[in-house]
Amino acid sequence: MSQNDLHYVRTEMALPQPAPLRERGPVAWIRKNLFANPFDSVLTIIGMLIVAMILPPLIDWALIQAQWTGTDRTFCATVAQGGIQPEGWSGACWAFVNAKFGQFMVGRYPFDERWRVILVAIMFVALLVPLLMPRVPYKGLNAVLFLLVFPVVAGILLIGGVLGLSHVETPLWGGLLVTLTLSYVGIVVSLPLGILLALGRRSKMPVVKMLSVIFIETVRGVPLITVLFMASVMLPLFLPAGVSFDKFLRALIGVSLFASAYMAEVVRGGLQAIPKGQYEGADSLGLSYWQKTGLIVLPQALKLVIPGIVNTFIGLFKDTSLVYIISMFDLLGVVRQNFSDPAWASPQTPSSGLVFAALIFWMFCFGMSRYSIYMEHRLDTGHKR
Amino acid sequence: MAIENAVSADEIKVDRAKMHISDTDVAIDIVGMHKWYGEFNVLKDINLRVMRGERIVICGPSGSGKSTMIRCINRLEEHQKGKIIVDGKELTNDLKKIDEVRREVGMVFQHFNLFPHLTILENCTLAPIWVRKTPKKQAEEQAMHFLRRVKIPEQANKYPGQLSGGQQQRVAIARSLCMNPRIMLFDEPTSALDPEMIKEVLETMVGLAEEGMTMLCVTHEMGFARKVANRVIFMDQGQIVEENTPSEFFDHPRHERTKLFLSQILH
Ligand SMILES: Nc1ncnc2c1ncn2[C@@H]1O[C@H](COP(=O)(O)OP(=O)(O)OP(=O)(O)O)[C@@H](O)[C@H]1O
Ligand SMILES: [Mg+2]
Numbered sequence: 001m002s003q004n005d006l007h008y009v010r011t012e013m014a015l016p017q018p019a020p021l022r023e024r025g026p027v028a029w030i031r032k033n034l035f036a037n038p039f040d041s042v043l044t045i046i047g048m049l050i051v052a053m054i055l056p057p058l059i060d061w062a063l064i065q066a067q068w069t070g071t072d073r074t075f076c077a078t079v080a081q082g083g084i085q086p087e088g089w090s091g092a093c094w095a096f097v098n099a100k101f102g103q104f105m106v107g108r109y110p111f112d113e114r115w116r117v118i119l120v121a122i123m124f125v126a127l128l129v130p131l132l133m134p135r136v137p138y139k140g141l142n143a144v145l146f147l148l149v150f151p152v153v154a155g156i157l158l159i160g161g162v163l164g165l166s167h168v169e170t171p172l173w174g175g176l177l178v179t180l181t182l183s184y185v186g187i188v189v190s191l192p193l194g195i196l197l198a199l200g201r202r203s204k205m206p207v208v209k210m211l212s213v214i215f216i217e218t219v220r221g222v223p224l225i226t227v228l229f230m231a232s233v234m235l236p237l238f239l240p241a242g243v244s245f246d247k248f249l250r251a252l253i254g255v256s257l258f259a260s261a262y263m264a265e266v267v268r269g270g271l272q273a274i275p276k277g278q279y280e281g282a283d284s285l286g287l288s289y290w291q292k293t294g295l296i297v298l299p300q301a302l303k304l305v306i307p308g309i310v311n312t313f314i315g316l317f318k319d320t321s322l323v324y325i326i327s328m329f330d331l332l333g334v335v336r337q338n339f340s341d342p343a344w345a346s347p348q349t350p351s352s353g354l355v356f357a358a359l360i361f362w363m364f365c366f367g368m369s370r371y372s373i374y375m376e377h378r379l380d381t382g383h384k385r
Numbered sequence: 386m387a388i389e390n391a392v393s394a395d396e397i398k399v400d401r402a403k404m405h406i407s408d409t410d411v412a413i414d415i416v417g418m419h420k421w422y423g424e425f426n427v428l429k430d431i432n433l434r435v436m437r438g439e440r441i442v443i444c445g446p447s448g449s450g451k452s453t454m455i456r457c458i459n460r461l462e463e464h465q466k467g468k469i470i471v472d473g474k475e476l477t478n479d480l481k482k483i484d485e486v487r488r489e490v491g492m493v494f495q496h497f498n499l500f501p502h503l504t505i506l507e508n509c510t511l512a513p514i515w516v517r518k519t520p521k522k523q524a525e526e527q528a529m530h531f532l533r534r535v536k537i538p539e540q541a542n543k544y545p546g547q548l549s550g551g552q553q554q555r556v557a558i559a560r561s562l563c564m565n566p567r568i569m570l571f572d573e574p575t576s577a578l579d580p581e582m583i584k585e586v587l588e589t590m591v592g593l594a595e596e597g598m599t600m601l602c603v604t605h606e607m608g609f610a611r612k613v614a615n616r617v618i619f620m621d622q623g624q625i626v627e628e629n630t631p632s633e634f635f636d637h638p639r640h641e642r643t644k645l646f647l648s649q650i651l652h
Contacts (some may be wrong), residue, residue, distance in 0.1 A: 280461055281498030285564060286487035286510035295511060299502050379501055381544040 025155025062355070068347075069098070077346040093348040097356045100338050104356070107174015107334055113166065117177055120154045124180075130279060135379060147188055171328070176360065178248075179330040181322040182255050187313055189256035194263025195302075200295065201268055212264070219261035225325050227254045232326040251323050259316045266308035270301030303379045310372040314365045324343035332357050398560060410437045411470075412568055412599045413458060418467030419594045423498040427453050429623045431467070437567075440600045442610035442631070445620035446646060451603045453500040454620070455570050459490045460600070472567060488516060491561030497553045499545040505532065505556050519565065524563070531559040535589050551582025555589055562593075569593065571602040605650060611635060619643050 034044040067075050067085070076093035077083025085091075097104070106117050127146040130136040158181075162169035173181070200212030219227070231250040239245065274297050282292040302309070321332040329337055335353040338344065413435040420428040427450050435441055443451050456462040457469060460476050460483045469476045471486045500508050509528035513519040519527070520591060532538045535555035537548075545553055554574055560571060571590065575583040587609050594613045604610065610617050610631055617634040619627040619642075627640045635651075638644045 254444065277494060277496055278500065279497040280492075280494065281500065283461060284459055284487060284490075284492035284494075284498075285560070286484050286516045287512060288516075291515050295515065296500055300500075303502065379502070381546055 047283070058157055061090060062092050062297045065089065066093045066094050067091055070095030071099070073342075073344045073346045073349070076344075076348045076352075081346060083346065091348065092355065093155050093346060093352040094356075096338075096344050096346075096349050096352055100335075100341075100353075103338065104175045104331060104334055106177045107329055108172045109168060109174070109177065110166075110172065113160070116157045116160070116165070116168075123127065123150060123154065124184075151185075151188075170246055173248065175334045176328040176331045178323065178328060178333075179317070179320050182252060182323065182330065183313075183317045185252045186255045186316045186320075190259035190263045190312070190316070191309070193256070193260040195267050195298065197260060197264035198267035198271055201264065202271055216261045216264050219258055220265070224255070224258050224319055225322055227258050228322060228325050230254075247326055248328060251326055251328060255316065255320065255323075258319075259312060262312045262315070263309065266305050266312055269308065270303075270305035271297065273304050274301050275279075305374070306372050306376050306379075310368050313368055317364060317368075320360060331360060409599075411435070412437045412439070412472060413601070414468070414470040416470075418457065418464050418469060420450075420457060420462065420466075421594050422466045427623050428457070428464070431625060433618070433625065435568075435598055435599065435601065439615050440594050440598075440613050441602065441618060442614040443601065443603045443618045443620060444605055444607075444610070444646075444650075445626075449620040450623040451620050452572050455572055455601055455603055458568075458570060459487050459492055461492075470544040484516075488564060489566055490568045490570060491564060491566035492570045493554070493557050493561055493572070493574045495577050497545070497550075497557045497577075499553055499557055499560070503544050504539075504542050504544055505548070508545065509554060509560045512560070513563050528559070528563050531562045532556070534562075534592070535559045536585075549582060550578045551585045554578065554582070554586045557587055558586075558593075568599045568601070571600065571604065573603050573605075575604065575606060607616045607635065607651060619646065621646075 035041045070076065070093075074083040075095050076085070078085045078087055078089050080087060102111070102114070106114060107119060107190070125359070127142065127150055131139070131142045131146055136142070156162060158173075158177075159168060159170070197212045197216055200208045201216065203209045228251055231254040232247055235245065235250060278296055278300065279292065282296045287295065320330045323330055324333045328333050335357045339353065411434060413433070414435040415431050418428060418431040419426065431454060436554050443455065445451055453462055457464050457476075458471060464476075472489050474482050474486055476483065476486060500511070503511065507529055509531065510519075510521065510524040513523055513524040514525065521623075525623060529538055529541065532541055535558055537552055537555055537559075540548055540552060540556070545556065548556065558574075574590070575586050578586060583606070587606060588608070590600070590602070591613055600613075602614075603608075612631075614631050616628060617631050618625055619634070619638075619640070627634065627638065627643045629639075634643075635647065638647055
């Protein structure tokens with residue numbers, strides 16, 4: 001071959017060509033994602049079999065056979081069980097959920113006062129949604145309203161006893177109202193308190209450090225049930241006679257402190273991941289400790305541990321069910337309480353109620369999870385390279 | 386070395402005659418300073434006086450304590466014996482004094498230490514806004530001024546992670562300059578960079594030197610030292626072993642240790 005024979009050098013640029021058919025379209029997608037190799041294929045087939053086994057009966061039970069309306073248990077029981085359904089019937093009793101919906105939402109909150117709960121719920125949504133949407137302006141004002149003004153207004157509305165509102169005792173509260181109140185307070189208190197505890201644990205001041213460690217390790221070392229139980233049974237023993245503490249308030253404090261200890265450790269993990277250079281960069285510019293912490297360290301640390309924080313939130317949200325130990329009833333508690341209602345007791349009521357409760361819990365937890373993933377992507381400034 | 390092509394000798398107009406040396410012109414005064422890490426005596430009896438407008442290059446073998454010494458000057462490290470007086474303020478445990486000194490002393494690190502969650506512009510305006518209480522608008526204008534000076538104004542709205550190493554280091558220099566420091570400390574600002582980027586960063590530093598900034602620079606860029614420095618300081622085993630003008634230092638090193646070091650670094 002002569003030295004000038006450059007036939008392999010392009011004289012003009014190649015035009016982009018359409019991808020080969022096998023790379024595109026649903027068939028290619030299925031091949032690539034489900035049947036890439038024999039092992040994948042086996043897994044896919046097993047997975048499909050499992051879905052095929054579970055899904056049809058579930059749809060049949062929840063949608064096709066389900067009893068949607070009715071006024072009492074006869075609608076959800078077979079003839080042999082004293083109802084109207086044919087022998088061998090098995091379907092969800094949504095009539096039960098329908099009839100008890102109000103109770104599931106607010107417990108025994110007086111019927112005539114329920115507008116107060118609805119008003120609080122509307123305020124909650126109206127303040128939370130814009131706060132979560134990054135594009136809406138006035139974040140500072142919004143946060144102040146949501147974190148400082150809203151709790152006070154909501155407290156006045158829900159508890160009453162002032163401004164001509166009748167007093168509604170907290171033992172009457174229940175259902176989703178209790179779940180959300182506990183979670184809201186737990187989350188709003190535990191995040192800042194957890195951050196302070198995490199900072200305290202990393203502090204160079206021995207007393208601050210020791211107090212933080214003792215708090216975190218003590219609270220984390222005991223089960224939440226014990227904390228709640230102690231808050232309701234033991235605490236009054238230490239208080240002088242006559243001084244009584246609202247039971248629900250005690251649960252709120254217990255849950256918040258408990259979540260704070262967990263949160264502190266999650267945040268500490270994030271703090272430890274921040275390189276020393278970031279502290280030195282901030283120091284060399286003359287930033288004070290709180291400026292350095294608030295402007296440089298925490299924004300980065302918290303971003304790193306968003307999954308852990310949301311994990312703690314979700315755990316907290318579901319743990320609120322444990323307030324049954326102090327005979328308060330959250331969503332799950334109220335649902336379970338209603339199983340024994342003679343007007344509705346039937347073989348289908350427990351499963352229907354539990355599926356409904358599970359669906360509500362799942363909606364909130366899934367929402368939190370998706371939102372955290374969205375925030376993680378949004379806050380990613382590509383510094384991981 | 387890369388600097389040889391980067392900076393031609395006539396670019397540097399060091400007017401030594403302009404430097405009036407009197408006691409009020411002392412920028413940094415280090416007297417009998419010792420530092421220990423546990424039992425290990427890292428810095429031993431350091432004595433160094435830096436005048437305003439002086440440019441000092443510090444070199445020496447790895448582990449000789451160069452970083453530690455320069456970091457003592459803005460109290461990123463604490464010294465245990467002796468005195469460090471920066472801009473007339475002695476560094477003690479007084480946090481207020483430390484913050485005052487840090488405001489007047491800029492520092493550029495080997496690994497930039499930019500804040501990855503803030504844009505370039507925010508990196509540059511953060512300290513002026515929070516520490517100097519400069520109005521945001523004014524801080525931004527000033528930041529843009531310094532970003533133009535380090536020749537990357539078009540990157541202002543990007544994040545540090547989207548910039549090359551050399552660009553990041555120039556941002557770091559601009560960030561320090563935004564505080565209008567009277568003294569700049571550089572700790573191996575180019576040793577994490579590729580040759581081409583070294584050139585752009587050194588050009589920026591040369592520009593600063595021409596404007597009369599007081600500079601302390603740990604570097605092994607001997608071309609830079611030769612052309613910009615008033616004095617070169619050689620450290621070994623935690624001590625200042627030799628101190629001289631660049632030409633004397635490079636051409637007639639006195640100390641055996643210096644000769645060995647120079648022969649290794651200049652081949
Ligand atoms: N935090 C620390 N704890 C204990 N020893 C340390 C610490 N930091 C540095 N040293 C030691 O102090 C000595 C001086 O370190 P220093 O970083 O100042 O060296 P250097 O001259 O900057 O070296 P290089 O050129 O590699 O950057 C080294 O022997 C090092 O091992
Ligand atoms: Mg060093």
